[in-house]
Amino acid sequence: METLGHLAHGFSVAFTPVNLLWCLLGTTLGTAIGVLPGLGPALTIALLLPITYQVAPEASFILFAGIYYGAMYGGSTTSILLNTPGESATIVTALEGNKMARSGRGGAALATSAIGSFVAGTIGTMGVAFLAPVVVKFALAFGPAEYFSLMVLAFITVSAVLGSSSVRGLTSLFAGFVIGMIGVDLQTGQPRFTFGMTELLDGVDVIIAAVGLFAVGETLYMASRRYAGKDEIVPLRGSLYMTSAEWGRSWKPWLRGAAIGFPIGAMPAGGAEIPTFLSYAIEKKLSKHKEEFGTVGAIEGVAGPEAANNASAAGVLVPMLTLGLPTSATAAIMLSAFQSYGINPGPLLLTTQGDLVWGLIASLFIANVILVILNLPLIGLWVRLLKIPAPQLYAGILVFATVGTYGISQSPVDLVILYLLGAAGFLMRRFDFPTAPVIIGMILGPLAETQFRRAMTISNGDWSVFYKHPLSLTLLTLAFIGLVGPHIWAYVEHRRRRGPEHVPGDA
Amino acid sequence: MLNRRRFLMSTAAAAGAAGFAGLHLSPAFAEGAPQIQIFVPAAPGGGWDQTGRTMDQVLRSEKLISGSQITNVGGAGGTVGLPQFINQWNGKGNSLMVAGMVMVGAIIANKAANNLTQVTPIARLTGEFEALVVPAESPFKTAADFVAALKADPTKVPVAGGSAGGSDHILFGLIAKTVGVPATNLSYVPFAGGGEALSALLGNQVAAGISGFGEFSEQIKAGALRLLAISADKRQDGIDAPTLKEAGIDVELFNWRGVFAPPGVSDADKAAMITLIESMAKSDAWATECKNRNWTPILLTGDDYAKFVTEDTARIEAILKDLGLA
Numbered sequence: 001m002e003t004l005g006h007l008a009h010g011f012s013v014a015f016t017p018v019n020l021l022w023c024l025l026g027t028t029l030g031t032a033i034g035v036l037p038g039l040g041p042a043l044t045i046a047l048l049l050p051i052t053y054q055v056a057p058e059a060s061f062i063l064f065a066g067i068y069y070g071a072m073y074g075g076s077t078t079s080i081l082l083n084t085p086g087e088s089a090t091i092v093t094a095l096e097g098n099k100m101a102r103s104g105r106g107g108a109a110l111a112t113s114a115i116g117s118f119v120a121g122t123i124g125t126m127g128v129a130f131l132a133p134v135v136v137k138f139a140l141a142f143g144p145a146e147y148f149s150l151m152v153l154a155f156i157t158v159s160a161v162l163g164s165s166s167v168r169g170l171t172s173l174f175a176g177f178v179i180g181m182i183g184v185d186l187q188t189g190q191p192r193f194t195f196g197m198t199e200l201l202d203g204v205d206v207i208i209a210a211v212g213l214f215a216v217g218e219t220l221y222m223a224s225r226r227y228a229g230k231d232e233i234v235p236l237r238g239s240l241y242m243t244s245a246e247w248g249r250s251w252k253p254w255l256r257g258a259a260i261g262f263p264i265g266a267m268p269a270g271g272a273e274i275p276t277f278l279s280y281a282i283e284k285k286l287s288k289h290k291e292e293f294g295t296v297g298a299i300e301g302v303a304g305p306e307a308a309n310n311a312s313a314a315g316v317l318v319p320m321l322t323l324g325l326p327t328s329a330t331a332a333i334m335l336s337a338f339q340s341y342g343i344n345p346g347p348l349l350l351t352t353q354g355d356l357v358w359g360l361i362a363s364l365f366i367a368n369v370i371l372v373i374l375n376l377p378l379i380g381l382w383v384r385l386l387k388i389p390a391p392q393l394y395a396g397i398l399v400f401a402t403v404g405t406y407g408i409s410q411s412p413v414d415l416v417i418l419y420l421l422g423a424a425g426f427l428m429r430r431f432d433f434p435t436a437p438v439i440i441g442m443i444l445g446p447l448a449e450t451q452f453r454r455a456m457t458i459s460n461g462d463w464s465v466f467y468k469h470p471l472s473l474t475l476l477t478l479a480f481i482g483l484v485g486p487h488i489w490a491y492v493e494h495r496r497r498r499g500p501e502h503v504p505g506d507a
Numbered sequence: 508m509l510n511r512r513r514f515l516m517s518t519a520a521a522a523g524a525a526g527f528a529g530l531h532l533s534p535a536f537a538e539g540a541p542q543i544q545i546f547v548p549a550a551p552g553g554g555w556d557q558t559g560r561t562m563d564q565v566l567r568s569e570k571l572i573s574g575s576q577i578t579n580v581g582g583a584g585g586t587v588g589l590p591q592f593i594n595q596w597n598g599k600g601n602s603l604m605v606a607g608m609v610m611v612g613a614i615i616a617n618k619a620a621n622n623l624t625q626v627t628p629i630a631r632l633t634g635e636f637e638a639l640v641v642p643a644e645s646p647f648k649t650a651a652d653f654v655a656a657l658k659a660d661p662t663k664v665p666v667a668g669g670s671a672g673g674s675d676h677i678l679f680g681l682i683a684k685t686v687g688v689p690a691t692n693l694s695y696v697p698f699a700g701g702g703e704a705l706s707a708l709l710g711n712q713v714a715a716g717i718s719g720f721g722e723f724s725e726q727i728k729a730g731a732l733r734l735l736a737i738s739a740d741k742r743q744d745g746i747d748a749p750t751l752k753e754a755g756i757d758v759e760l761f762n763w764r765g766v767f768a769p770p771g772v773s774d775a776d777k778a779a780m781i782t783l784i785e786s787m788a789k790s791d792a793w794a795t796e797c798k799n800r801n802w803t804p805i806l807l808t809g810d811d812y813a814k815f816v817t818e819d820t821a822r823i824e825a826i827l828k829d830l831g832l833a
């Protein structure tokens with residue numbers, strides 16, 4: 001196979017000692033910045049762009065790819081341990097991961113996320129190497145109408161995270177919509193809900209909202225309960241890593257997560273968040289341990305989304321390397337690095353810069369291996385964080401959340417937003433409203449709105465685009481099945497169980 | 508803040524690779540060359556940031572400065588950073604802010620309290636001309652075909668581009684105005700980034716696209732998009748397409764970028780800064796960078812630049828009013 005030859009050549013580029021060192025450096029740096037809520041891979045790579053003046057193109061892309069993959073690993077660590085997501089793609093990980101950590105299975109949560117990231121990252125990278133031309137064709141078939149239908153499907157599936165009361169869950173979801181609307185409306189350029197504040201024109205950063213609602217809200221809640229109950233430090237239960245039962249419950253979610261994450265990541269407007277929501281919903285549906293979701297933490301709810309976000313990170317590279325389309329902030333900055341070398345990224349990149357592209361792909365495989373080697377031993381260290389007594393631990397989380405938020409854009413207004421949302425998170429927790437739907441509303445609401453209005457602008461106000469496009473119709477049908485299917489199923493089951501009474505003469 | 512971050516990162520990097528730490532921290536020292544401060548009112552990675560960082564790189568390699576410090580204050584098309592530059596950087600003669608046409612549009616559309624008459628124009632540096640493209644399968648073969656369809660029914664010609672009120676939208680408005688189509692009837696589909704607009708074109712979701720030429724150049728080369736016209740003032744080497752003017756649409760537009768000093772700097776400082784930027788713009792290193800990045804050097808300094816900014820502001824304000832954005 002031709003691709004294998006290219007790949008072998010790629011490995012020969014990536015396997016030089018210097019390039020391996022760049023890869024190690026990138027993955028370490030990436031893991032570190034992934035842990036911090038304020039510093040993302042896009043910003044880090046932007047700040048490191050000047051090195052493109054000093055080193056060979058292969059070396060700098062290997063470094064950047066390491067940072068990119070590393071951040072995806074690092075982001076889950078704080079989600080699980082501190083309920084403070086480092087990246088928007090790891091928000092879902094916090095839902096079950098933090099519950100697991102609190103019930104003494106933090107090591108297993110970290111292990112399933114690291115190994116799941118490795119498995120999905122490797123599958124995704126293989127997808128980049130072998131399937132890129134096919135996947136990109138599929139991805140381009142997605143227009144605004146299809147994206148909107150995908151959002152509808154996502155909305156139906158996220159009912160899984162609404163919690164026990166749909167009214168409370170929906171209230172949270174709609175609160176998320178409102179927060180998501182803040183800022184300049186992309187379609188018309190008009191400011192919405194900004195109250196004349198320039199700082200609000202770009203909207204509320206979803207990371208700030210997640211850190212505020214999850215971490216700050218939780219901290220305030222803990223502080224308010226300090227004297228009500230005992231100091232809860234849960235000792236580590238069972239083995240540090242995963243038990244064989246946990247392995248058995250993890251491998252299928254890893255594969256499903258990868259299968260969901262890669263194609264959606266490859267879509268120009270797919271992103272890394274939607275596949276994590278979808279994976280979480282599917283795992284919750286399929287799990288044999290539904291009672292663990294939202295209580296002691298279900299390992300499937302960590303394994304699936306973590307795999308999905310790493311596979312989507314690989315997916316993002318598909319349009320970037322095959323068409324020169326940057327579909328995420330990180331990809332856009334990596335493309336501008338290509339330009340510093342006088343390379344114009346585009347559909348001809350693979351033919352004109354084969355060495356570089358295949359070296360990059362090979363280094364992604366290597367980065368994945370380095371990351372899993374780097375992260376597994378760290379778990380023993382990380383879980384010790386949980387042995388810190390609650391007052392000190394929560395004080396630390398507060399400092400960490402504050403510093404990280406300030407780091408996003410050095411804006412004091414962000415800090416005010418963080419603490420306002422923290423107070424809101426506290427009240428929601430106190431009155432038993434789930435916080436996760438707020439974040440989901442913030443992400444999905446504006447996306448769905450934008451795609452809907454784009455579709456309507458293009459079709460000149462004709463609604464039929466949503467059911468005349470076959471892909472869109474398929475997605476809407478799936479959403480419909482997702483909505484009514486369980487009810488029909490329950491009804492049929494009910495009838496079947498009562499069946500014999502109604503069928504006289506049946507043996 | 509950024510310096511600390513750069514420092515931390517450089518330190519982390521040094522642990523892995525020798526020689527890397529020196530990158531940010533020890534710029535080559537030139538005898539008597541000044542130290543300057545560059546204020547970028549946008550997050551790292553975008554066009555203004557790249558302009559600032561490229562300036563820093565070229566100025567240092569030409570030994571025109573001993574080093575520079577870059578500060579990013581991003582948000583709302585530069586209107587978050589502008590008041591900070593006006594108030595807190597007042598009188599700092601060694602400082603420059605990177606800005607451009609996008610900020611002019613954002614100031615008008617956001618009804619910002621501050622504007623570019625409050626800072627000191629130093630030089631217009633570069634411009635990116637825009638391109639009008641259609642998917643390869645499109646029935647439009649020439650700009651005239653596109654205009655004919657637009658005149659027949661503008662709502663049937665959805666055009667993709669960057670954010671509402673940005674340079675792409677402004678150019679579309681100017682084209683429509685010139686050929687006599689009411690701007691309010693246009694079907695403009697804004698996308699957040701060039702990549703998304705590009706994929707809508709490649710997926711045949713829209714009739715045409717308008718964006719910086721660089722966003723489309725590789726797709727044009729590969730035959731996935733057809734270039735109908737460019738918004739430059741004259742034909743460009745190696746680009747097989749007419750200018751809008753040649754195609755009968757009397758519009759010319761450069762998405763320009765330039766630098767401003769803060770308010771309250773002395774005339775001597777202003778003159779020195781103009782000289783510094785002129786020497787940079789003349790260097791081969793600058794020419795190479797511009798070529799690599801598809802930037803057209805359109806140097807204009809001092810009072811001429813001030814006059815240009817005033818005229819362009821008036822033109823943009825008029826078209827944004829027509830589009831219902833101002």
